[in-house]
Amino acid sequence: MDEFELIRRYFTRPARRAxxxxxxxxxxxxxxxxxxxxxxxxxLVAGRHFLRDAEPEALGHKTLAVNxxxxxxxxAEPRYAxxxxxxxxxxxxxxxxFSRGLFALADRxxxxxxxxxxxxxxxxxxxxxxxxxxxxxxxxxxxxxxGDTVWVSGxxxxxxxxxxxxxxxxxxxxxxxxxxxxxxxxxxxxVELGVALRGIAASAIDVSDGLVxxxxxxxERSAAGAEIELSRLPCAGxxxxxxxxxxxxxxxxxxxxAGGDDYELCFTAPPSQATRVLAAGSEAGVAxxxxxxxxxxxxxxxxxxxxxxxxxxxxxxxxxxxx
Amino acid sequence: MDEFELIRRYFTRPARRAxxxxxxxxxxxxxxxxxxxxxxxxxLVAGRHFLRDAEPEALGHKTLAVNxxxxxxxxAEPRYAxxxxxxxxxxxxxxxxFSRGLFALADRxxxxxxxxxxxxxxxxxxxxxxxxxxxxxxxxxxxxxxGDTVWVSGxxxxxxxxxxxxxxxxxxxxxxxxxxxxxxxxxxxxVELGVALRGIAASAIDVSDGLVxxxxxxxERSAAGAEIELSRLPCAGxxxxxxxxxxxxxxxxxxxxAGGDDYELCFTAPPSQATRVLAAGSEAGVAxxxxxxxxxxxxxxxxxxxxxxxxxxxxxxxxxxxx
Numbered sequence: 001m002d003e004f005e006l007i008r009r010y011f012t013r014p015a016r017r018a019x020x021x022x023x024x025x026x027x028x029x030x031x032x033x034x035x036x037x038x039x040x041x042x043x044l045v046a047g048r049h050f051l052r053d054a055e056p057e058a059l060g061h062k063t064l065a066v067n068x069x070x071x072x073x074x075x076a077e078p079r080y081a082x083x084x085x086x087x088x089x090x091x092x093x094x095x096x097x098f099s100r101g102l103f104a105l106a107d108r109x110x111x112x113x114x115x116x117x118x119x120x121x122x123x124x125x126x127x128x129x130x131x132x133x134x135x136x137x138x139x140x141x142x143x144x145x146x147g148d149t150v151w152v153s154g155x156x157x158x159x160x161x162x163x164x165x166x167x168x169x170x171x172x173x174x175x176x177x178x179x180x181x182x183x184x185x186x187x188x189x190x191v192e193l194g195v196a197l198r199g200i201a202a203s204a205i206d207v208s209d210g211l212v213x214x215x216x217x218x219x220e221r222s223a224a225g226a227e228i229e230l231s232r233l234p235c236a237g238x239x240x241x242x243x244x245x246x247x248x249x250x251x252x253x254x255x256x257x258a259g260g261d262d263y264e265l266c267f268t269a270p271p272s273q274a275t276r277v278l279a280a281g282s283e284a285g286v287a288x289x290x291x292x293x294x295x296x297x298x299x300x301x302x303x304x305x306x307x308x309x310x311x312x313x314x315x316x317x318x319x320x321x322x323x
Numbered sequence: 324m325d326e327f328e329l330i331r332r333y334f335t336r337p338a339r340r341a342x343x344x345x346x347x348x349x350x351x352x353x354x355x356x357x358x359x360x361x362x363x364x365x366x367l368v369a370g371r372h373f374l375r376d377a378e379p380e381a382l383g384h385k386t387l388a389v390n391x392x393x394x395x396x397x398x399a400e401p402r403y404a405x406x407x408x409x410x411x412x413x414x415x416x417x418x419x420x421f422s423r424g425l426f427a428l429a430d431r432x433x434x435x436x437x438x439x440x441x442x443x444x445x446x447x448x449x450x451x452x453x454x455x456x457x458x459x460x461x462x463x464x465x466x467x468x469x470g471d472t473v474w475v476s477g478x479x480x481x482x483x484x485x486x487x488x489x490x491x492x493x494x495x496x497x498x499x500x501x502x503x504x505x506x507x508x509x510x511x512x513x514v515e516l517g518v519a520l521r522g523i524a525a526s527a528i529d530v531s532d533g534l535v536x537x538x539x540x541x542x543e544r545s546a547a548g549a550e551i552e553l554s555r556l557p558c559a560g561x562x563x564x565x566x567x568x569x570x571x572x573x574x575x576x577x578x579x580x581a582g583g584d585d586y587e588l589c590f591t592a593p594p595s596q597a598t599r600v601l602a603a604g605s606e607a608g609v610a611x612x613x614x615x616x617x618x619x620x621x622x623x624x625x626x627x628x629x630x631x632x633x634x635x636x637x638x639x640x641x642x643x644x645x646x
Contacts, residue, residue: 019359023544024464025396025529026361026454031354036342038349039437041451043407045444073348084366084449114362117449121368124444126407128364128451131349141347206348221346 001090003118010099011083011116018080018114027114029080029130038076038131038138042066046123050185051166056094058185059125060101065189066208067129068109069263072194073206075139076131080114081106084128086121109191139194139267143203144222148268148294151201151277153190153286155234156211157252158183160259164251176238187263193288196280197267204267210258212312215266216300225299228292230256230310243305250314257302258315268294324413326441333422334406334439341403341437350437352403352453361399361454361461365389369446373508374489379417381508382448383424388512389531390452391432392586395517396529398462399454403437404429407451409444432514462517462590466526467545471591471617474524474600476513476609478557479534480575481506483582487574499561510586516611519603520590527590533581535635538589539623548622551615553579553633573637580625581638591617 001009007022015021019028031037044063046052064081071078083102087095106113111129162184164170165177172180190206197204203222207214211233219226230243233256242248243256269277274290281288292303301309324332330345338344342351354360367386369375387404394401406425410418429436434452485507487493488500495503513529520527526545530537534556542549553566556579565571566579592600597613604611615626624632 020461020463025393025527026363026399026452026461028359028361028397028456028461030359030458033356036351036353037360038351039403039405039451039453040349041405041407041438041440041449043409043440043442043444043447043449045409045442045447048442048444070348074351076349080362082362082364082451084364084451086366086368086447115364117364117366119366119368119371121366121371121447122445124366124368124409124447126364126366126440126449128362128405128407129349130362133351135353138343138349138351140343204348 006090006095006118007116010095011113013113015114016112018112021112021114022116032132034135035132036135036138038071038074038133039128040067040070041126041128043124043126052123056097057101060098061105061186063125063127064102064105065187065263067127068189068191069206069208071129071131072190072265073139073204074133075137075194075198076133077195078109078111078129078131078191080112080130082115082128083113084117084126086119086124088123137198139197139201139204141203141205141218142221144218144224144268144294145202146224146294146296147270148202149271149274149290150215150226150228150266150268150292150294151288151290152207152234152264152266153193153288154264155236156207156262156264157235157239157255157259159187159261160255161239164255170251172238179236184261187261189263190265190284190286192284193265193280193286196284200273200276200280201267201269204265207262207264207266209260211266212257212300212315218268219298219300225295225297226292227295227301227303229303231305232289232291234287234289254315329413329418329441330439333418334436336436338437339435341435344435344437345439355455357458358455359458359461361394361397361456362451363390363393364449364451366447366449375446379420380424383421384428384509386448386450387425387428388510388586390450391512391514392529392531394452394454395513395588396462396527397456398460398517398521399456400518401432401434401452401454401514403435403453405438405451406436407440407449409442409447411446460521462520462524462527464526464528464541464544467541467547467591467617468525469547469617469619470593471525472594472597472613473538473549473551473589473591473615473617474611474613475530475557475587475589476516476611477587478559479530479585479587480558480562480578480582482510482584483578484562487578493574495561502559507584510584512586513588513607513609515607516588516603516609519607523596523599523603524590524592527588530585530587530589532583534589535580535623535638541591542621542623548618548620549615550618550624550626552626554628555612555614557610557612577638
């Protein structure tokens with residue numbers, strides 16, 4: 001199977017919204033009047049972002065999900081995706097499962113795959129996503145203001161716990177283990193929530209590298225600080241239970257505060273917007289939880305169960321470039 | 324140097340045309356009324372598309388050039404680029420040279436780098452390009468009609484000869500060798516020509532995988548055949564001279580007909596447009612040469628110096644997925 005046959009067989013579908021889809025030198029799209037386009041690109045490398053033997057259907061899902069999450073973070077509706085991939089070989093079963101996972105998620109959001117490139121090489125996947133957002137209404141990292149409430153969607157730390165399970169650093173009962181692995185391997189991008197938060201949230205980011213690091217980006221771009229409370233961070237009961245014993249506390253803190261791959265939204269909104277934030281969560285079908293607030297300054301303080309600031313220096317945000 | 328510092332230092336510049344550039348979850352662009360957006364993504368893998376020890380400034384140039392060439396092929400003006408890269412390490416000298424090569428070419432065309440992603444991994448580079456083309460005026464592969472003249476820009480085979488030099492399969496004098504390596508490592512995308520051909524050319528493609536393969540894509544999408552003449556293919560004198568002796572003929576034919584990396588445009592236009600095609604070439608500062616014509620059917624015939632069809636079966640188009 002050569003490159004062109006591979007693209008034709010697994011990654012070509014008729015264009016619907018696009019003017020021209022896969023199969024020419026470029027895809028063509030006609031922008032919608034009054035809308036801006038939101039673009040983001042993410043590269044996933046085997047052995048760093050996923051295990052080399054990752055189940056291909058879940059990998060297809062995740063490859064697109066991390067990009068949809070970027071759209072969600074700015075409140076854009078994802079419309080088009082381009083996929084570039086280096087593959088060690090052209091295994092039909094693998095490709096079929098990978099494309100099934102990718103298209104299932106794409107279909108859920110009406111996202112069209114409009115272009116791509118395949119080549120042989122160490123397994124590497126790169127999706128570029130194109131979303132639409134009404135002009136001037138995108139949620140930015142830079143909009144947080146002192147007094148804003150800091151919120152997160154869903155639960156934190158589950159995916160990082162899943163990675164710890166895979167790496168043998170955490171032993172969980174069957175059901176919890178499945179939940180953790182599922183969060184890691186099949187994250188649910190918060191697209192509906194991002195859209196519902198337009199005009200409500202003051203700033204937003206997706207939690208891909210861990211809460212401390214990602215909230216840190218909001219603070220940096222907003223020139224502000226924040227104070228959040230450990231006890232308010234939404235997480236699975238089995239993860240919370242591990243905060244107590246000294247033996248498991250560090251790992252639990254790491255998962256909650258610095259674990260990557262949550263793909264939840266962290267966002268801020270003035271306290272006056274609380275009711276609307278909760279309504280947006282309901283509308284999107286995802287829990288939203290206030291975890292603290294934005295303060296003057298530049299520091300991020302995470303208060304422990306006794307109101308003391310945790311030492312965050314040992315909790316490095318997940319850095320895909322780190323060794 | 325972590326991922327964020329690396330992006331900040333080498334790949335962040337203030338947004339000019341973009342609403343929002345590097346530094347948020349997505350970049351934002353405001354589409355221009357009356358224009359469509361042309362999008363393409365290309366992945367370059369070390370050891371397959373370039374040598375592992377490729378000179379980084381040239382590699383920065385080429386990484387963007389191959390995408391600009393896709394814009395050129397549809398007649399779009401490139402505006403924005405997103406860069407995702409897996410790097411084996413964060414070598415400041417390498418990064419500085421790579422970004423210098425990339426931005427020098429970007430600046431030549433007013434292309435803004437609006438987003439990206441960096442991660443550690445086997446050296447892999449993926450650019451997504453966004454161009455603008457007046458609605459309905461893009462050049463497509465599907466527009467070729469029997470009777471159209473087939474044209475190519477510049478010269479064919481020089482880059483493939485450069486690859487043969489690097490691989491030790493071709494010995495060239497110093498000046499010719501430099502010309503061949505330069506064509507391979509610093510291709511000039513034919514952006515101005517693509518734009519100038521709007522409304523003139525009936526179909527177009529860029530020659531990235533070799534003339535036979537790429538013209539083949541035009542024929543497939545246009546449901547047509549073509550007859551081209553070997554003696555009319557524009558190429559360097561030293562390459563043409565190698566067509567004669569039996570010992571060098573196969574390599575010369577391979578370079579001319581199946582060598583990748585030319586990044587010239589192959590396009591078709593009705594004979595009545597010949598004067599305008601030549602004027603478009605002059606305007607763009609690049610030679611354009613008629614090499615044959617489109618015929619009924621589906622076959623591509625390349626006629627040799629005696630008017631006999633060459634056997635193309637031994638000349639496989641460059642397939643980035645092939646082994």
